[in-house]
Amino acid sequence: MGTFHQNKGELHGITVIVDTTGPEIVVGRCDDMDERGIFLHEADVHRDGEGGRSKEEYVRRVAQLGFWKKHDHLMIPREKIVSVRRLGDV
Amino acid sequence: MPYSELLVRPMREELSSAGVKELRTPEEVDAFMNEKSGTAMLVVNSVCGCAAGMARPGVRLALDGDRRPDRVASVFAGQDLEATARARSYIPDIPPSSPSVAFFKDGELVYFLPRHRIEGRDAHSVARDLTQVFAEHCAVPAT
Known part of the structure; x- marks a missing residue:
């Protein structure tokens, strides 16, 4: 059974980790990525040190079982993006 | 909002035709989950082809192996909301x-296989993960 989503980038539908130039790191399901930034569905935002966890500690935690969404939709401007990687690759 | 049942039916049948019992109501879920003995696998089915398109055939492939759970069922996220x-x-x-x-x-x-461990992989990779879980936890079938 194929996908219903067409004309989207290769990360469409993929859960990604977006590291930012600030203290925030974001995880969510990528809708699309273009010159404006990345558009995510069902996203969570973690601030470095929140709950005693660094960004990487947070990433390792969500890589195991997933994450609780805090935002239905989120857009991160391109100039704030340091890296985008697949959560499944962690 | 749930998709048309006409659209979803093949996705349901892709699992049910492999012996996966579909749980459509909370009561059916309770009955499945309250049977504690042995091994049980619960698949959360989904419309989105990005991941579910690999999850369903992966489950089917895994269930074709020598070992399989005592009981296998599914619920359909976004469709059967209460279940x-x-x-x-x-x-x-x-x-x-x-x-x-x-x-x-x-x-x-x-064991839990979340969506992000399915995305971008093929059905054989998903099946391989599940087969390893079956090998660890499921009894060898009687001959």
Whole structure:
């Protein structure tokens, strides 16, 4: 059974980790990525040190079982993006 | 909002034709989950082809192997809302994820395959993960 989503980038539908130039790191399901930034569905935002966890500690935690969404939709401007990687690759 | 049942039916049948019991109501979920003995696998089915398109054939391939869980069932996220919510209530510490696969032994969750471990992989890779879980936890079938 194929996908219903067409004309989207290769990360469409993929859960990604977006590291930012600030203290925030974001995880969510990528809708699309273009010159404006990345558009995510069902996203969570973690601030470095929140709950005693660094960004990487947070990433390792969500890589195991997933994450609780805090935002239905989120857009991160391109100039704030340091890296985008697949959560499944962690 | 749920998709048309006409659209979803083949996705249901892709699992049910492999012997996966579909749980459409909270009561059916309770009946499945309250049977604690042995091994049980619960598949959270999903419309989105990005991941579910690999999850369903992966489950089918895994169930073709020598070992399989004593009981296998599915709920359909986004379609059978109450049944899915009830199923998730049995694993409250696990963030909602669809598609996903939960594996129980004697009523305890021993393995969880979240959506992000399915995305971007092929059905054989998904099946390989599940087959390893079956090998670890499921009894060798009597000959």
